[in-house]
Amino acid sequence: MTILPQPGILDIRLYEGGESRIEGCTNVLKLSSNENPLGTPDVAREAFARAVHDLHRYPVTDHAALRQAIGEVWGLDPARIICGVGSDEIIHLLCQAYAGPKDEVIHTEHGFLMYRISALAAGATPVEVRERDRTTDVDAILAACNRRTRLVFVANPNNPTGTMIGQSELRRLAEGLPPQALLVLDGAYAEYVDGYDAGAALIAERDNVVMTRTFSKIYGLGGLRVGWGYGPRAVIDVLNRVRGPFNLSTAALAAAEAAVRDRAWVTRCRTENARWRDWLARRLAEMGVPSDISTANFILARFADTAEAEACDAHLRSEGIIVRRVAAYKLPHCLRITVGDEASCRRVAHAIGQFKGVR
Numbered sequence: 001m002t003i004l005p006q007p008g009i010l011d012i013r014l015y016e017g018g019e020s021r022i023e024g025c026t027n028v029l030k031l032s033s034n035e036n037p038l039g040t041p042d043v044a045r046e047a048f049a050r051a052v053h054d055l056h057r058y059p060v061t062d063h064a065a066l067r068q069a070i071g072e073v074w075g076l077d078p079a080r081i082i083c084g085v086g087s088d089e090i091i092h093l094l095c096q097a098y099a100g101p102k103d104e105v106i107h108t109e110h111g112f113l114m115y116r117i118s119a120l121a122a123g124a125t126p127v128e129v130r131e132r133d134r135t136t137d138v139d140a141i142l143a144a145c146n147r148r149t150r151l152v153f154v155a156n157p158n159n160p161t162g163t164m165i166g167q168s169e170l171r172r173l174a175e176g177l178p179p180q181a182l183l184v185l186d187g188a189y190a191e192y193v194d195g196y197d198a199g200a201a202l203i204a205e206r207d208n209v210v211m212t213r214t215f216s217k218i219y220g221l222g223g224l225r226v227g228w229g230y231g232p233r234a235v236i237d238v239l240n241r242v243r244g245p246f247n248l249s250t251a252a253l254a255a256a257e258a259a260v261r262d263r264a265w266v267t268r269c270r271t272e273n274a275r276w277r278d279w280l281a282r283r284l285a286e287m288g289v290p291s292d293i294s295t296a297n298f299i300l301a302r303f304a305d306t307a308e309a310e311a312c313d314a315h316l317r318s319e320g321i322i323v324r325r326v327a328a329y330k331l332p333h334c335l336r337i338t339v340g341d342e343a344s345c346r347r348v349a350h351a352i353g354q355f356k357g358v359r
């Protein structure tokens, strides 16, 4: 073969989304993609429906109304916000713009798979750094940095572990990076953590930190693909140069704007999630299935070994329940379980209880 893609691209292993079907099963409970059990806010669905009248028009290119809304709600400067096709696109643009051949992109041992994929797509070298007890280890990241380090991705809270590190650790990380490296704080689950600013204060003080956020999780808009980033003006300016001008559809922009203005939705979902997450974690622990303290909308259930995790997964499937196997995240003895509504949490806890022989 003489027609070859850029180096790195053939090393990409395709990302697999959470499964949603089980052959021959109608009452499937999908807890594999960290989707919001409460669905989408009504205001967002209404805004989406209204957009049907404008489908012959091109969308705006500057996303001004959505950036304004995000800025108002989160107390951020709209001029420093960029909107993308999910936060995945922001991650992709960061790699495209800041990392290339011979550059290194750091991600953590159990970090989100998209960091590695986007780094390879840009021709850069992904560098995996170990975690400590399934938690981001700032010292290990700093030790892995060198002259080639261009980007450092940290999801906080992290997926699939659910753990997070505090403000002082984040600050220590940002302060310790080499001058040419940018810290990317992935805040896909930030809204689930009461009082967490997702790195906004750090970004206000420094010029080497960016945050990414999404409408796919607490806002229940995963199917629509909207995310955003916030950072130094110079970085946002760079990303806008490589972003497609019409990357977000009119319908997506309208729905996201309505969703972000629905502050009551976020409070309600955060409260419900915390309640049932903590209930589920406690029930599983009582059955001999521990998990780390999760700050997100899922828990990482730990089993004795890979065989037990696989057997439990098979049992759950036989009961019509889909959770996420996380062997690709180097956690073959774990299952990631999205926190559903009360009925879903009770159903999955009951099934795991059956599996463990607990009554």
Ligand SMILES: *Cc1c(COP(=O)(O)O)cnc(C)c1O
Pocket (backbone or CB within 6 Å): 034, 085, 086, 087, 088, 089, 112, 155, 158, 159, 186, 188, 213, 214, 215, 216, 217, 222, 225, 226, 227
């Ligand atoms: C779900 C998730 C995202 C969101 O991706 P979108 O492209 O916005 O849907 C980003 N980062 C992490 C760690 C996630 O788990």
